[in-house]
Amino acid sequence: MTWLLAQLQRVVARLALALAPESARLRAVLGRAHAELGDDALAAAYLEGALERDTRLGVAWLSLGHIHARRRQPARAASCYERARQLGLTGAELPFALANVLYEQGAVAEALDLYHLAVAVDPTHSQSWFNLGHALKAREQLPAAEAAFAAAVRSDPRFFKARFMRAHVLSLLGRSVEAVSEYQETLRYSPTYVKAHYNLGSHHLKEGDLEGAVKRFRRVLDLDPNYDRAHHALGQAFAAQGRFTDAREALTHAIRLRADNHVARLQLARVLDELGLRAEANVHYRQWLRDCPAPPPDAEAALADLDSVKRRLVEPAHHG
Numbered sequence: 001m002t003w004l005l006a007q008l009q010r011v012v013a014r015l016a017l018a019l020a021p022e023s024a025r026l027r028a029v030l031g032r033a034h035a036e037l038g039d040d041a042l043a044a045a046y047l048e049g050a051l052e053r054d055t056r057l058g059v060a061w062l063s064l065g066h067i068h069a070r071r072r073q074p075a076r077a078a079s080c081y082e083r084a085r086q087l088g089l090t091g092a093e094l095p096f097a098l099a100n101v102l103y104e105q106g107a108v109a110e111a112l113d114l115y116h117l118a119v120a121v122d123p124t125h126s127q128s129w130f131n132l133g134h135a136l137k138a139r140e141q142l143p144a145a146e147a148a149f150a151a152a153v154r155s156d157p158r159f160f161k162a163r164f165m166r167a168h169v170l171s172l173l174g175r176s177v178e179a180v181s182e183y184q185e186t187l188r189y190s191p192t193y194v195k196a197h198y199n200l201g202s203h204h205l206k207e208g209d210l211e212g213a214v215k216r217f218r219r220v221l222d223l224d225p226n227y228d229r230a231h232h233a234l235g236q237a238f239a240a241q242g243r244f245t246d247a248r249e250a251l252t253h254a255i256r257l258r259a260d261n262h263v264a265r266l267q268l269a270r271v272l273d274e275l276g277l278r279a280e281a282n283v284h285y286r287q288w289l290r291d292c293p294a295p296p297p298d299a300e301a302a303l304a305d306l307d308s309v310k311r312r313l314v315e316p317a318h319h320g
Contacts, residue, residue, distance in 0.1 A: 010034065024054035032063045040067045058087035065097055074101045092122035096131070103135060111135050119151070126155035130162045137169060145169050160190040168199065176203065194223050198230055205237055213237040228257035232264045239267065244274045262292040266305065273312075285309050 010033035016026050031046030047064045050057055065080030081098040099114035115132035118125055133148035149166035152159055167182035180203060186196040201216030214237050220230040235250035251268040255261055265288045272281035289309060295302030 010037065022053065024050045024057060024060075027053070028057050028060040028063070031060065035063055035067060040070060043067060055083075056087060058084045058089040061087065062089060062094060062097065065101075069097065069101055069104075072104075074105050077101045090121070092118040092125040092128055095121065096125065096128045099128075099135075100131065103131070108135055108138055112139070119148075123151075124155045126152045126159050126162065129155060130159065130165070133162070133165055133169070137165075142169055142173055146173065158189050160186045160193060160196075163189065164193065164196050164199075167196070171199070171203065176207075179203070192223055194220055194227060197223070198227070198233070201230070201233060201237075205233060205240075210237050210241050214241075226257055228254050228261065231257065232261060232267075235264065235267065235271070239271055239274075244271050247271045248275065260291070262288055266292075266309070269309075282313060285313055289313075 010030060014030060016023070020026060027046045027050035031043045031050060034040075034043035034046060044064060044067050047060050047067070050060045051064070061080045061084040065077045065084065068074075068077035068080060078098065078101050081094060081101070084094055085098075095114040096118040099111040099118065102108075102114065103111035112132070112135050115128055115135055118128035119132060122128070129148050129152035133145045133152065136142075136145035136148055146166055146169040149162050149169060152162035153166060156162070163182050163186040167179045167186060170176075170179035170182060180200065183196050183200045183203075186193060187200075190196070197216055197220045201213045201220065204210075204212035204216060214234065217230045217234040217237065220227050221234070224230070231250050231254035235247045235254060238244070238247035238250055248268065248271050251264050251271060254264045255268060258264075265284050269281045269284035269288060272278075272284065289306075295306060297303075
């Protein structure tokens with residue numbers, strides 16, 4: 001329902017209710033219109049009033065369940081959805097809504113069954129496919145998750161978040177060419193979607209396309225100057241290009257935005273070393289040693305970092 005249609009429905013239902021103040025159905029219509037307009041408090045009041053007068057209104061139970069779900073009241077939402085189901089409400093919306101509540105409660109297996117039911121009832125319900133994809137990804141069923149996101153895109157080609165998630169899963173599956181294509185399609189439908197720009201930049205960085213990575217991370221920061229991960233990644237790209245002054249600026253900004261970014265702090269210390277700023281580098285090496293969690297015994301790379309920093313900090317005294 002569009003905003004304009006909801007407004008019109010609200011006005012008409014209110015006028016009709018003035019003529020028939022005990023009508024449960026008119027109260028339900030008015031409640032649903034207010035819910036569409038974002039006024040959950042008034043919507044709930046009308047829906048509850050409708051159900052006090054007639055408990056057989058399945059659509060009213062469904063709408064009230066949506067309000068409880070938005071209010072993070074899963075038990076009440078599930079109860080309303082169950083009443084709607086008992087009243088024979090059909091379509092994808094009911095299993096989809098109940099699946100969302102179960103997923104929020106951590107009952108992923110049960111949610112999966114209901115998402116599958118929702119898409120079986122209505123194969124064009126793009127949001128059910130999208131949420132099914134998320135649930136499958138949470139269970140690490142990546143090929144099935146990719147197929148669900150692809151189905152969401154087929155149902156609604158403009159559903160850019162489904163395109164983004166499909167691209168992300170394709171990347172995890174090692175299908176990088178397809179992933180890049182889908183990220184680009186995401187940006188065709190939503191040119192300012194920061195996450196897609198960032199993930200494309202990360203792909204360029206991983207593949208060694210440093211200029212492409214720099215360009216993409218700068219676009220991220222044009223859109224969101226406080227995106228700390230983009231500052232960090234931009235610093236990595238600059239360092240890989242040997243542009244240590246630029247890398248210093250980017251990594252410093254990343255740490256300023258998120259002080260517990262231990263990886264960025266270690267990289268900043270090494271960049272400062274490259275610039276010959278040993279005293280400043282030592283400050284960050286020491287803070288990294290103090291704040292970084294101890295690596296597990298089998299983490300060879302992390303242990304090597306720890307050993308190299310400790311040796312680096314005693315070098316001046318050793319050579320003096």
